[in-house]
Amino acid sequence: MIALDSNLLVYAHRRENPFHAAAVKLLRQLAESKTAWAIPWPCLHEFYGVATNPRIHAVPTPVDVALAQIEAWFESPTLCLLSETAEHWPRLRELITKAKLQGAMVHDARIAALCLAHGVRELWSADRDFSRFPSLRVRNPLV
Numbered sequence: 001m002i003a004l005d006s007n008l009l010v011y012a013h014r015r016e017n018p019f020h021a022a023a024v025k026l027l028r029q030l031a032e033s034k035t036a037w038a039i040p041w042p043c044l045h046e047f048y049g050v051a052t053n054p055r056i057h058a059v060p061t062p063v064d065v066a067l068a069q070i071e072a073w074f075e076s077p078t079l080c081l082l083s084e085t086a087e088h089w090p091r092l093r094e095l096i097t098k099a100k101l102q103g104a105m106v107h108d109a110r111i112a113a114l115c116l117a118h119g120v121r122e123l124w125s126a127d128r129d130f131s132r133f134p135s136l137r138v139r140n141p142l143v
Helices: 006-013 020-032 041-051 063-074 088-099 103-117 128-132
Strands: 002-004 037-040 079-082 122-124
Touching: 002 006, 002 020, 006 020, 006 041, 006 063, 037 041, 037 103, 041 063, 041 079, 041 103, 079 103, 088 103, 103 122, 103 128
Parallel strands: 002 037, 002 122, 037 079
Antiparallel strands: none
């Protein structure tokens, strides 16, 4: 199963992004495929926060449009939403400890822990920070 990081969701949503067309194509292929694909819940939260943030975008995505976008992704019958299980903390703690993380870097560890717990084969992301987690295969499909 392939999981998508929030940056690819933002790229697919924001038309002014230089990677928009490529990200839309990738997301559409996953959503229309018969194969399961995933979005970790924290990535949906981050997508919403970034897309609607006026400090990031001169014209942020209106709240109703961002919510509708998330609900449109939910319509894919093969989408799996990744959430914490009872084993989340031990896995997250191990990732934090091995990578010696502090502060906001725990967000990426949380996503990595969710992907590993749910058997994600590959996380698609444009974020190089995931290299801190060698047990998770990460690929930027836009390059």
